[in-house]
Amino acid sequence: MYSDGYVGLTRVNPDWSSPAEVKRDFRTASILRDGRVVFNIAGNKYRLVVWINYAYRVVYVRFIGTHAQYDAIDAQTI
Secondary structure, three states: OOOOEEEOOEEEOOOOOOHHHHHHHOOOOEEOOOOEEEEEEOOOOEEEEEEEEOOOOEEEEEEEEEHHHHHOOOOOOO
16 A cells, blocks of 8 residues: 555555554554554455555555465454
């Protein structure tokens, strides 16, 4: 995710200061502990795992892959 980027037809400005703000923008996102968030892409065909540093409002991409590839990783530690 990039600052002021576009996801589908939705403009996204990831200036999130809390997990609640992520859920407000992406209701299907899974909030994990320690700033990790999992997004389902293309009807759950793909998964995106990010780590969000809420204090600095920075999003780090940790994993992008198919649902099957996601099942083989630990989203909390990748």
